[in-house]
Amino acid sequence: MMEYVVTTRELTRKFGSFTAVNNLSISIRSGEIFGFLGPNGSGKSTTIRMLCGILEPTSGEGSVLGYDISREPEKIKQKIGYMSQKFSLYDDLTVQENLEFYAGLYSIPYSQRKKRIEEMLRMAYLTGRENMLAAHLSGGWKQRLALGCAIISRPSILFLDEPTSGISPTSRRMFFKIIQELAAGGTTIMVTTHFMDEAERCRNIAFISNGTLIANDTPDSLKNNVIKGCLVELEVTGAMEKISHIEKLPWVKECSIHGPLLHVLLESEAHIPELERHTGGKSKKITPSLEDVFVSLARQNRRQVS
Numbered sequence: 001m002m003e004y005v006v007t008t009r010e011l012t013r014k015f016g017s018f019t020a021v022n023n024l025s026i027s028i029r030s031g032e033i034f035g036f037l038g039p040n041g042s043g044k045s046t047t048i049r050m051l052c053g054i055l056e057p058t059s060g061e062g063s064v065l066g067y068d069i070s071r072e073p074e075k076i077k078q079k080i081g082y083m084s085q086k087f088s089l090y091d092d093l094t095v096q097e098n099l100e101f102y103a104g105l106y107s108i109p110y111s112q113r114k115k116r117i118e119e120m121l122r123m124a125y126l127t128g129r130e131n132m133l134a135a136h137l138s139g140g141w142k143q144r145l146a147l148g149c150a151i152i153s154r155p156s157i158l159f160l161d162e163p164t165s166g167i168s169p170t171s172r173r174m175f176f177k178i179i180q181e182l183a184a185g186g187t188t189i190m191v192t193t194h195f196m197d198e199a200e201r202c203r204n205i206a207f208i209s210n211g212t213l214i215a216n217d218t219p220d221s222l223k224n225n226v227i228k229g230c231l232v233e234l235e236v237t238g239a240m241e242k243i244s245h246i247e248k249l250p251w252v253k254e255c256s257i258h259g260p261l262l263h264v265l266l267e268s269e270a271h272i273p274e275l276e277r278h279t280g281g282k283s284k285k286i287t288p289s290l291e292d293v294f295v296s297l298a299r300q301n302r303r304q305v306s
């Protein structure tokens with residue numbers, strides 16, 4: 001088995017003088033769920049489009065399933081599954097007809113189509129809905145049908161660009177469960193998401209900001225190694241208004257709001273009593289969540305850029 005199914009080296013894409021993806025080097029192992037995270041406009045879709053052979057890189061290299069993304073994009077397109085934010089289903093076709101259309105598009109032999117479509121219906125929890133028009137499906141169902149269409153050719157690698165944006169939490173969980181089942185069956189998955197619960201379920205995560213890779217590790221390593229200092233949860237009245245005051249304290253590195261509480265990054269645990277004295281709040285030391293990690297990474301990057 002090939003160890004890495006995706007590798008990029010200093011992959012770069014410019015639009016005019018604007019650099020959307022900047023010297024990106026990543027590797028994705030066979031069978032892993034690789035989470036690709038970053039703020040809006042940070043270059044995730046542009047990267048995925050280059051990996052799928054849809055967009056030519058300006059410079060740098062990349063390979064997918066052993067094919068070169070610049071020289072062999074057509075081979076890549078035949079071998080992968082890709083579902084973008086704007087997936088195309090035919091609203092005036094039924095669930096079954098949409099799947100038949102994609103089975104034809106991928107030239108799946110007639111003898112296999114019936115079985116393959118049934119498999120996709122089962123995977124997407126759409127059995128029994130075959131005759132519904134796609135237009136009448138709810139958001140979550142549409143997304144699952146789009147996934148079925150994207151993987152009807154059973155690709156060994158699947159690129160998902162924000163597949164769960166705009167659907168209900170229940171549908172999101174259901175969709176991600178399907179992703180996990182596909183990965184357990186050996187499919188490699190690169191997925192962009194803004195949801196931390198989904199990021200937690202990835203084997204590896206790359207975080208980009210302004211087109212530049214700023215972290216790439218397992219969720220656990222990111223939680224344990226990125227944040228330097230002592231993170232505390234602070235319960236205080238008027239939390240929002242107190243942020244700017246707290247940020248100015250010399251031993252505070254960062255402060256952000258999390259629901260009704262503040263997360264304050266202190267230089268060390270020794271400053272906890274001082275924090276409580278200054279704010280009149282109650283605090284307790286916590287282990288950073290992935291959200292803390294990404295808030296911190298995005299801030300560090302903003303500081304470096306400005």
Ligand SMILES: Nc1ncnc2c1ncn2[C@@H]1O[C@H](COP(=O)(O)OP(=O)(O)OP(=O)(O)O)[C@@H](O)[C@H]1O
Binds near residue numbers: 039041042043044046
């Ligand atoms: N065809 C294009 N021409 C010019 N600029 C582009 C083009 N495609 C993308 N960009 C710019 O490149 C940057 C990165 O866009 P991209 O869509 O890759 O970001 P993203 O991380 O996927 O964002 P989001 O999370 O909002 O989908 C953005 O500033 C975008 O405006």
